Amino acid sequence: MVKADLSGSTQLGERLDAEDLRGVLASYFAALAHEIRRHGGTVDKYVGDGVIAVFGLPEPRRGDAVRAVRAAVEMQRAVVRANVQLERRYGVRLSLRIGLHTSELAGDARGDVLPMGDSLAVAEHLEAAAPLGSAVVSEATRRAAARAFRFERAAPVTVRGRAEPIAAFRVVAPIRELQASAPPGMSASLQVSDENKAVLEEERKIVTVLFADVAPPERAGAALPPDEARAVLASYFDVVAREIRRFGGTIDKYIGDAVMAVFGAPVSHDDDGARAVGAALAIQAAIRKNNDRLERDDAVRLAVRVGVNTGEVVAGLLPGDLRAYTVTGDAVNTAQRIESATPAGEVLVSEGTRALARGAFAYEAVPPLTLKGKSQPVRAYRVLGAAQPQPDLDVRRPALVGREAELGRLRDLYALARAGTGQAVHLHGEGGVGKSRLISEFLATGRARRRSRRSPIFSGECSGSRPRTTSPPRAPRSSRARRYTAR
Structure with missing residues (x-):
């Protein structure tokens, strides 16, 4: 597993327009x-500003670890070359940190990585510990590539999730040149098919991003065997995916034990912020029940953290030959970092998300x-639960313009x-x-005439942020019909 992260893109995103950042x-x-x-x-x-790659799927090949380390070295050189143009245009440079770990990893026939967690988690921690501009590998990767690199x-x-720190080694230099030819039939794992790209054109959007992550499952303070851990984590992924979809979100990707979801892309709703927060609370409730x-069955309990953030992104297919639909922008990085700071069993949201779902x-x-x-601390809020209904307040609203x-x-x-x-x-x-x-304004302007002419007008609403099982689309009609006919 290879995890590479561009450092400096968050600060660059605070200075650049979202579209320019996406291009860079x-x-x-x-x-x-x-x-x-x-x-x-x-x-x-x-x-976000990182990339995850795998060497050895769908079929392992002799020298996979060596090719992975070689790729890491060349990736660092590619960043150095790209920085020349970036510095000339924007006066800044980006740096790359890379972590590599070799272990057994599950995958399907297409080469898609199945989210086991530990292998990627090790690569991610090695990447986080790597000095800027370097690659750090685990003991297993060092042994596998010892003949080719120093x-x-x-x-x-x-x-x-591991009781003891792991040994780490920095890549110094290749010992000999290695022929690096890709095996036939290998290609990037794509998140969308070519026939769908027409409906996923690039656009700016305000979205709400949800990250959920789980601590590695343990029994009596010790890590579970891989087969047991896989079964336990499968129940976690099922719960998270079910609640995200139930509230109308889109699962963007799985990242080790973490799940990233987007509310507002590619499909928008007028209550995406409330949907995301509702999904986060539903995930925690379902995890507690699970x-x-x-x-009872496995002597294991899961501890999940959920972070939610709202902001502007550029959504669409990444340019180039990789038909991967994703959202790009500082809002994604912030959501992931809010999640990493969230205590287990809780939901933290940003100021922007709280503002969107304030009344709910x-x-x-x-x-x-x-x-x-x-550069500055970020305001955040713990979600306590659904808000209690509040009486209607007579609050003056801004004038409606242009309708x-x-x-x-x-x-x-x-x-x-x-008239009939x-x-x-x-x-x-x-x-x-x-x-x-618009509907509210129409009803308000006709209120005096309705009083004089006794026109019965009924209104109702169906909350899009609630699952259909509790708030079906027919609810406004059925509830109003019952009230009217009961008179």
């Missing part, structure tokens, strides 16, 4: 992917979070209905464009 990262990712494929590896996924011992690395069974949930402020790549034509059309149709010609209006549009406000 795409050029770096293309260079990294080229070296990975050239040396026989497969790009598994992109994660290494020097680095400081031991602590890996979450823990009762796990503790109760929150309490936590001390500002010091996050990697952020005179639509309001006039609604009034004309209402007049026809009152029934009408039906379907008002539709992207989430957040103002559909609810």
